[in-house]
Amino acid sequence: MNEYKNFVQRIGLVGITNILISLSALIFIPIITKNFSVADYGIWAQVNVTIALLPNLANLGLPYTMVRFLSSENDKNRIKDSFYSMLSVVIGTSLAISLILIIFKNPIANSIFGGNINVLYIVAMISFFASMNLMLINFFRTFQQIKRYSLFLVLQSYIGVALSSYLALTGYNIEMVVLGLFVGYFAVFIMMVLIIKGHLGLSIPKFKNLKEELEFAIPTIPSNISSWVVDSSDKYVIGIFLSSAAVGFYSPGYALGSILLMFLSPFALLLPAVLPKYFEEGNLKKVNTFLKYSMKYFLIITIPAAVGLSILSKSVLMIITTSEIAMNGYLITPFVCLGAIFMGMYGITNNIIILEKKTKILGKIWIFVGILNLVFTILTVPFIGIIGAALVTTVCYFIAFLITVYYSKKYFELPFEYKSIAKIIISSVIMGLIVAIINPSGILNVLIVVFIGIAIYFTILFLIKGIKKEEFNFFKKMLVES
Numbered sequence: 311m312n313e314y315k316n317f318v319q320r321i322g323l324v325g326i327t328n329i330l331i332s333l334s335a336l337i338f339i340p341i342i343t344k345n346f347s348v349a350d351y352g353i354w355a356q357v358n359v360t361i362a363l364l365p366n367l368a369n370l371g372l373p374y375t376m377v378r379f380l381s382s383e384n385d386k387n388r389i390k391d392s393f394y395s396m397l398s399v400v401i402g403t404s405l406a407i408s409l410i411l412i413i414f415k416n417p418i419a420n421s422i423f424g425g426n427i428n429v430l431y432i433v434a435m436i437s438f439f440a441s442m443n444l445m446l447i448n449f450f451r452t453f454q455q456i457k458r459y460s461l462f463l464v465l466q467s468y469i470g471v472a473l474s475s476y477l478a479l480t481g482y483n484i485e486m487v488v489l490g491l492f493v494g495y496f497a498v499f500i501m502m503v504l505i506i507k508g509h510l511g512l513s514i515p516k517f518k519n520l521k522e523e524l525e526f527a528i529p530t531i532p533s534n535i536s537s538w539v540v541d542s543s544d545k546y547v548i549g550i551f552l553s554s555a556a557v558g559f560y561s562p563g564y565a566l567g568s569i570l571l572m573f574l575s576p577f578a579l580l581l582p583a584v585l586p587k588y589f590e591e592g593n594l595k596k597v598n599t600f601l602k603y604s605m606k607y608f609l610i611i612t613i614p615a616a617v618g619l620s621i622l623s624k625s626v627l628m629i630i631t632t633s634e635i636a637m638n639g640y641l642i643t644p645f646v647c648l649g650a651i652f653m654g655m656y657g658i659t660n661n662i663i664i665l666e667k668k669t670k671i672l673g674k675i676w677i678f679v680g681i682l683n684l685v686f687t688i689l690t691v692p693f694i695g696i697i698g699a700a701l702v703t704t705v706c707y708f709i710a711f712l713i714t715v716y717y718s719k720k721y722f723e724l725p726f727e728y729k730s731i732a733k734i735i736i737s738s739v740i741m742g743l744i745v746a747i748i749n750p751s752g753i754l755n756v757l758i759v760v761f762i763g764i765a766i767y768f769t770i771l772f773l774i775k776g777i778k779k780e781e782f783n784f785f786k787k788m789l790v791e792s
Contacts, residue, residue: 336630369400447466471494620742649707682709
């Protein structure tokens with residue numbers, strides 16, 4: 311039971327971390343939308359989309375490879391050589407990508423950043439350190455130093471947002487606000503380098519195991535990029551076919567729905583570090599238990615949250631943005647919420663394929679889904695606008711989930727408790743109907759209704775035995791002892 315307790319506690323820690331990170335993004339939305347034009351906010355959104363893409367290109371799938379290969383490794387020399395070998399490769403690719411941005415600055419800036427060359431230069435710098443930080447942060451994830459991992463994620467987010475908020479509120483232009491984001495990435499980079507240097511020391515890499523590691527990593531690149539295409543390329547398409555202002559209308563509703571993905575992060579981070587040990591020992595029963603618990607806990611939280619956010623999206627957007635943005639973007643949230651649930655179910659189920667080292671399957675899935683998403687987004691956005699982009703994203707997440715289920719069941723028992731899922735849906739629908747009838751407006755009323763909705767949902771779920779008594783007692787005991 312101790313391993314489950316530790317697992318749940320770590321899920322809680324990473325979950326709190328991701329809540330804090332999501333809150334930092336939401337806190338900044340009213341600051342930037344009420345101090346800049348919708349077009350400038352659109353540029354800010356494109357900056358964040360680009361920073362999400364480029365590290366996935368530069369890292370070649372190596373951060374995840376480090377988790378898979380080194381999480382159960384005890385030989386410090388092997389760890390040191392593999393880490394510095396992978397880091398050397400990432401340094402080279404990150405510099406190359408930043409250089410490409412600068413060489414092709416004019417067409418890239420005109421297409422994505424409204425012609426703002428200065429923003430592009432800053433994004434090139436951020437992209438380099440974002441790539442480095444992704445690799446360094448995953449060092450702590452690999453060796454389950456979850457407190458440090460969580461701390462640096464929070465610092466990276468809040469240093470940048472705090473400085474950007476100050477610059478926005480004191481009247482600086484969008485370029486300086488983006489520069490504030492750079493400071494957050496750079497400061498955390500320095501801190502992590504010092505800690506890892508103290509732990510491992512410095513070493514000239516010999517690249518002994520790099521070939522094997524790259525053979526695992528390379529097939530994950532299409533998956534990572536195509537996943538980004540499905541998640542974020544819609545903002546590029548909207549910006550190109552419509553305008554930066556349309557991106558500004560689209561992004562807050564999208565960000566609100568994407569909050570649900572923060573509940574996937576603890577499982578996506580911890581399962582790959584926990585499961586390989588039991589899988590290699592042949593303890594498949596324990597692997598399945600971890601997967602089933604993860605799926606159930608994810609859905610217990612996200613299904614009611616999706617219902618609540620969808621119903622309250624207009625009210626919440628009226629509070630955190632302008633009325634113009636809220637009226638143009640509130641219908642985006644329900645589509646994104648549904649897509650986030652499918653993405654979360656995919657993110658837990660795909661661990662089966664990863665344990666079997668069949669990463670090429672995931673690559674093929676996301677290449678197919680990514681192309682599908684891009685083609686249909688280009689076809690729909692010019693005709694039905696930003697709603698078309700949200701609808702296509704949701705459908706593509708659903709397709710990725712279905713295909714993953716099809717392949718996963720060939721290797722392992724699927725981690726679904728169908729009766730529990732049905733009870734979660736029933737409880738969520740009843741709660742949603744009550745929230746819709748109340749239909750609150752204003753920050754205080756919305757907060758009150760949120761707490762009422764949570765109480766109603768968990769009461770119903772407990773009464774219809776969607777949460778078992780032993781599970782409730784387990785969590786109660788864990789909280790008391792921790």
